[in-house]
Amino acid sequence: MAEVSPLVILVAAIFTNNILLANFLGMCSFLAVSKRIDTAAGLGAAVIFVTTFTTAINYGIYHHVLVPMGLTFLSYIIFITVIAAFVQFVEMFVERFSPVLYHALGIFLPLITVNCAILGVSLFMIIRNYTFMQSIAFGFGGGVGWTLAIILIAGLRQKMRYSIVPVPFRGVAIAMVITGVMAMTFMGFAGMVTIQ
Amino acid sequence: MAHSGPVVCAICGGSGPCDGKGRETLRAGVWVTNPVSVQVLGICSALAVTNKLENALVMGAALMFVCVGTNLFVSLLRNVTPRRIRMIAEVAIIATFVIIFDQVLRAYYLEMSKQLGPYVGLIITNCIIMGRAEAFALSNRPVVSMLDGLANGLGYAVVLGIIGFVRELMGTGALFGHQILAAEWYTPNQLMILAPGAFIALGFLIALHNAITGVNKPEGKGN
Numbered sequence: 001m002a003e004v005s006p007l008v009i010l011v012a013a014i015f016t017n018n019i020l021l022a023n024f025l026g027m028c029s030f031l032a033v034s035k036r037i038d039t040a041a042g043l044g045a046a047v048i049f050v051t052t053f054t055t056a057i058n059y060g061i062y063h064h065v066l067v068p069m070g071l072t073f074l075s076y077i078i079f080i081t082v083i084a085a086f087v088q089f090v091e092m093f094v095e096r097f098s099p100v101l102y103h104a105l106g107i108f109l110p111l112i113t114v115n116c117a118i119l120g121v122s123l124f125m126i127i128r129n130y131t132f133m134q135s136i137a138f139g140f141g142g143g144v145g146w147t148l149a150i151i152l153i154a155g156l157r158q159k160m161r162y163s164i165v166p167v168p169f170r171g172v173a174i175a176m177v178i179t180g181v182m183a184m185t186f187m188g189f190a191g192m193v194t195i196q
Numbered sequence: 197m198a199h200s201g202p203v204v205c206a207i208c209g210g211s212g213p214c215d216g217k218g219r220e221t222l223r224a225g226v227w228v229t230n231p232v233s234v235q236v237l238g239i240c241s242a243l244a245v246t247n248k249l250e251n252a253l254v255m256g257a258a259l260m261f262v263c264v265g266t267n268l269f270v271s272l273l274r275n276v277t278p279r280r281i282r283m284i285a286e287v288a289i290i291a292t293f294v295i296i297f298d299q300v301l302r303a304y305y306l307e308m309s310k311q312l313g314p315y316v317g318l319i320i321t322n323c324i325i326m327g328r329a330e331a332f333a334l335s336n337r338p339v340v341s342m343l344d345g346l347a348n349g350l351g352y353a354v355v356l357g358i359i360g361f362v363r364e365l366m367g368t369g370a371l372f373g374h375q376i377l378a379a380e381w382y383t384p385n386q387l388m389i390l391a392p393g394a395f396i397a398l399g400f401l402i403a404l405h406n407a408i409t410g411v412n413k414p415e416g417k418g419n
Contacts (some may be wrong), residue, residue: 024240028239116322123314
């Protein structure tokens with residue numbers, strides 16, 4: 001799909017094919033941290049950073065190492081190793097050079113290794129056969145889309161403290177239902193651009 | 197989710213024989229601490245592949261296979277794995293089983309492999325498997341660990357089956373592709389097979405589980 005501009009993919013990844021609301025990726029950490037806006041934003045920033053870079057690294061490894069050697073079946077284990085190593089590296093780097101950023105971002109970094117949004121972006125990149133620039137746009141857009149969704153829902157969940165929720169729905173159940181409503185509103189963007 | 201009986205078998209881990217705990221382990225995995233509807237783990241795939249009952253069941257089988265295999269090997273290696281690198285070791289074991297399942301699916305059932313797309317690979321980051329390896333297999337004997345993996349995989353598969361059943365039936369009026377609800381009087385609600393239907397169906401399922409077991413928070417936090 002070499003003909004689609006990276007800009008289109010960026011917009012599509014944020015709005016029409018939102019990685020959380022349309023592809024359900026990153027739900028676990030989403031439910032854990034979407035109770036407050038500031039923590040949601042912190043994790044979102046870390047996710048944007050890590051998806052963008054791991055997508056680029058995984059693109060290079062997949063197309064220049066695994067494909068020529070015929071080892072594409074190993075892609076899962078390679079991708080998750082790259083992600084884990086990258087997260088570890090970023091954590092050490094940030095701790096050494098920017099203690100302030102480390103305190104803001106630090107606690108979220110280990111969570112990211114098992115965030116399926118990161119691995120999901122790399123896998124979608126392979127399935128949809130993106131070029132390098134498209135992959136970077138998709139990685140960045142996917143992270144931004146995830147952050148947008150999680151911040152919007154954190155805002156709703158903060159307000160929900162003041163509403164009376166039916167007893168069995170309290171907790172996760174009502175969070176799922178409002179996420180469904182949010183997904184419905186994002187479907188309104190569907191006519192803008194489409195990527196497959 | 198304030199359950200008093202978390203993992204029953206942790207008591208007998210290592211020392212005594214685990215025979216008497218088999219039923220409790222199964223019950224915990226499938227119902228009491230069901231990984232999806234109580235612990236809310238691994239819901240990415242629970243939402244993504246449940247637009248058809250068939251997809252949901254294949255995904256359930258995949259998770260059962262990976263969870264049993266991972267628990268077995270993590271348990272076998274539990275005394276020789278250094279604590280500091282155990283996470284990496286667990287991820288490597290999980291990824292190996294996922295690759296095996298993925299290759300088998302591609303070889304014998306390519307159509308399904310295409311429909312499930314990236315979600316088979318995403319079993320690697322499914323929190324249920326990592327969670328069971330960490331919470332159970334690391335401190336229990338191989339046989340009972342496998343049973344725990346089977347129970348949790350089954351609990352996941354049952355929930356996926358229910359959601360897949362409801363979504364396919366309401367969204368298309370069919371099950372396994374066969375028309376069940378006659379088109380003369382039932383207009384399929386397309387929303388159910390799209391993304392919002394998945395969130396809402398799972399939300400109602402969790403609420404139903406809460407209503408049956410009576411798990412509520414008396415302090416009434418609305419979030």
